[in-house]
Amino acid sequence: MAVATSHNTVPRAVPERPATRLRDAAEALDAAAALAEDFARDALSRDQERRLPWAEIERFSASGLWAITVPRSFGGAGVGFGTVAEVIARISAADPSLGQLPQNHLGVVNNLLLTGSPDQQRHYLGLVLQGYRFGNAFSEARSKTVTQFETRIRFTGDTAWIDGEKAYCTGALFAHVVPTVALDEAGLAHLALVPRDAGGLTVIDDWDGFGQRTTASGRVQLKGVSVRRSAVLPAWKAFERPTADGPVSQIIQAAVDVGIARGAFAAALAAARLARPWTDSGLAHGWQDPLSQALIGDLSWRLAAAEALLEDAGVAVDRALAEPSAASVAEASVVVGQAKVASTEIALAAANRLCELGGTRSVSARFGHDRHWRNARTHTLHDPVRWKYHLIGNYLLNGVEPPRHAWN
Numbered sequence: 001m002a003v004a005t006s007h008n009t010v011p012r013a014v015p016e017r018p019a020t021r022l023r024d025a026a027e028a029l030d031a032a033a034a035l036a037e038d039f040a041r042d043a044l045s046r047d048q049e050r051r052l053p054w055a056e057i058e059r060f061s062a063s064g065l066w067a068i069t070v071p072r073s074f075g076g077a078g079v080g081f082g083t084v085a086e087v088i089a090r091i092s093a094a095d096p097s098l099g100q101l102p103q104n105h106l107g108v109v110n111n112l113l114l115t116g117s118p119d120q121q122r123h124y125l126g127l128v129l130q131g132y133r134f135g136n137a138f139s140e141a142r143s144k145t146v147t148q149f150e151t152r153i154r155f156t157g158d159t160a161w162i163d164g165e166k167a168y169c170t171g172a173l174f175a176h177v178v179p180t181v182a183l184d185e186a187g188l189a190h191l192a193l194v195p196r197d198a199g200g201l202t203v204i205d206d207w208d209g210f211g212q213r214t215t216a217s218g219r220v221q222l223k224g225v226s227v228r229r230s231a232v233l234p235a236w237k238a239f240e241r242p243t244a245d246g247p248v249s250q251i252i253q254a255a256v257d258v259g260i261a262r263g264a265f266a267a268a269l270a271a272a273r274l275a276r277p278w279t280d281s282g283l284a285h286g287w288q289d290p291l292s293q294a295l296i297g298d299l300s301w302r303l304a305a306a307e308a309l310l311e312d313a314g315v316a317v318d319r320a321l322a323e324p325s326a327a328s329v330a331e332a333s334v335v336v337g338q339a340k341v342a343s344t345e346i347a348l349a350a351a352n353r354l355c356e357l358g359g360t361r362s363v364s365a366r367f368g369h370d371r372h373w374r375n376a377r378t379h380t381l382h383d384p385v386r387w388k389y390h391l392i393g394n395y396l397l398n399g400v401e402p403p404r405h406a407w408n
Contacts, residue, residue: 013176013195013196013197014132014176015058015061015062015130015131015132015133015176016058016062017058017062017131018062018130018131019061019062019063019064019066019067019129019130019131020062020063020064021064021067021075021129022063022064022065022067022068022077023077024077024079025077025079025080025083027064027077028064028065028068028077028079028083028087029083029086029087029090031063031064031065031087032065032086032087032090032091033090035059035060035063035065035091035094036090036091036093036094037094038056038059039053039056039091039094039095039098040093040094040095043094043095044368044371046095046097046213046214047097047213047214047368047371048365048368048371050213050214051214052173052174052205052214052216053095053097053098053214054174056095056098057098057101057133057174060091060098060101060102061131061132061133062131064077064131065087065102066102066105066106066128066131066133067128067129067131068083068084068087069081069084069106069109069110070109070125070128070129071113071125074121074122074125074126074129075125075126075129076125076128076129080314080315080318081248081251081313081314081317081318081321082310082311082313082314082315082318083314084106084251084252084255084314085251085252085254085255085258085310085311085313085314086255086310087255088102088103088252088255088256088259089255089256089258089259089262089307089310090259091259092255092256092257092258092259092260092262092263093259093260093262093263093266094259094263095214096212096256096259096260096263096375096379097212097213097214097215097375098214099255099256099259100170100212100215100256100379101170101171101174101215102171102252103170103249103252103253103256104134104135104136104138104170104171104179105128105133105134105135105136105171105175106248106252107245107248107249107252107406108134108179108191108193109125109128109134110244110245110248111191111233111235111238111245112124112125112233114237114238114243114245115191115233115234115235115237115238116233119230120230120233124177124193127176127177132176132177133171133174133175133176133177134171134175134176134177134178134179134193135169135170135171135172135173135174135175135177135178135179135196136168136169136170136171136172136175136178136179137166137169137172137178137179137180137181137194137220137222138166138168138169138179138180138181138406139166139167139168139169140164140165140166140167141167141168141219142165146383146407147405147406147407149164149181149182149183149189150164150165151163151164151165151166151180151181151182151183151222152164152182152183152184153182153183153184153190153192153232154184154185155184155229157229158228158229158230159226159227159228159229160190160192160226160227160228160229160231160232161224161225161226162180162182162192162194162222162225162226162227163222163223163224163225164180164182164222165219165220165221165222166180166219166220166221166222167218167219168217169203169216169217169218169219169220170215170216170217171215171216171217172203172216172218172220173203173205173216173218174216175196176195176196177193177194177195177196178194178195178196178198178201178203178220179191179192179193179194180192180194180220180222180225181235188234188236189235189236190232190233190234190235190236191232191233191235192225192227192231192232192233193227193231193232193233194222194225194227194231195227198225198226198227199224199225199226200222200223200224200225200226201220201221201222201225202220202221202222202223203218203219203220204218204219204220204221205218206218206219209378210374210377210378211371211373211374211375211376211377211378211379212375212378212379213374239404239405241324242320242324242325242326242328242329242330242404243320243324243329243404244317244320244321244324244328244329244332245404245406246329246333246402246404246405246406246407246408247313247316247317247320247329247332247333247336247408248317248321249406249407250333250336250337250340250383250407250408251310251313251314251317251336251339253340253379253382253383254306254310254313254336254339254340254343255310255343256379257306257340257343257344257346257347257376257379257380258303258306258307258310258339258343258346258347260347260351260372260375260376260379261303261306261343261346261347261350261351261376262303263372264347264350264351264354264372264373264376265299265300265303265346265350267354267367267369267372268296268299268350268353268354268357268358269296271354271355271357271358271359271362271367271369272286272287272292272295272296272357272358273286273287274286274358275287275289275292275357275358275359275361275362276359277289286359292357295353295356295357296357299346299349299350299353302342302345302346302349302350303346303350305342305346306339306342306343306345306346309335309338309339309342309343310339310343312335312338312339313332313335313336313338313339316328316331316332316335316336317332317336319331319332320332326401329401329404330395330401330402333391333395333401333402333404333408334391334392334395334396334402337388337391337392337402337408338388338392340385340388341385341388341389341392344380344385347376347379347380348373348376348377348380350372350376351372351373351375351376351377352373354369354372354373355369383407391408
């Protein structure tokens, strides 16, 4: 397989070492806290050098955190999505590029549970427990809208053939399996679980976004790629009936932004404590400035509100997963939408206020404070938050349930 990349390291087709089996939410949160402390050490240099986190991603998936949503009946921890969101937020506070990488992997695990056959579930969830990583070949840059696809899949006997090109393929470069969305002749969406070393699959590391720099969110080309029919999920079934597939995807996005906000707020506190007092204040220290104190107070309650909404969203998603119905899925989409709005606003606000509180010296490249805003601005563009306001208001005012797709 040819890989066009500025880095010579190519992941193995199998994990480097077996993943730890985490047993419950407490173990997951402890593992996330330990990894976050580790990842934070070199987060700035990885961002400034655009150095892809090959070693970090191996530690991340080997920790067992990528398998925490595998149900207990399959040998996993089966944690709720409040725990998942907190895990992602903790990692993202240290390095939001790393925090974003499991998002599509976790979405695929959920789709397996929703649309996979018992044999597919046993096989692929078993791989996840071993430390296999799913990547992402979902979105396309040339289609009319984000929910439309030009990539095609055709079936001949027990073989599926896929042709197309994907964009924004976060994590595909690091993956062992690259799940690919493609349409059949009837226009139905399927999810082909393509091995990373499949013939005709090319992962191109050309992501040049000014934020989330090390997510490897480049392109994937598929030319005559073939997989067994047993490696294809009928993904369309996740949206022909009420399921929480969309809210699952979205709550993880909100969690990344809460993590970005936490990182930016912590940096803002540190910068404000070191800032000089303004000459007209008559104060001896910058931390005595009541106007700075007010800005910190404003950011703090907004962050707390976003964290509370994220927790509420986890409860709503778990309820929709346990008792799927039009009502429970709509509620989950709305509450997750509220968390998405709040997390977007505080991530951008905290990153923007950081340098204002720190003063001119805080823009020195050695601090790297700009990465917080660049990451917030980039990641919050994943889908337009202005449509979340509409989704929430239309539901509350008119009782209109949100459209069911991966972005709601």
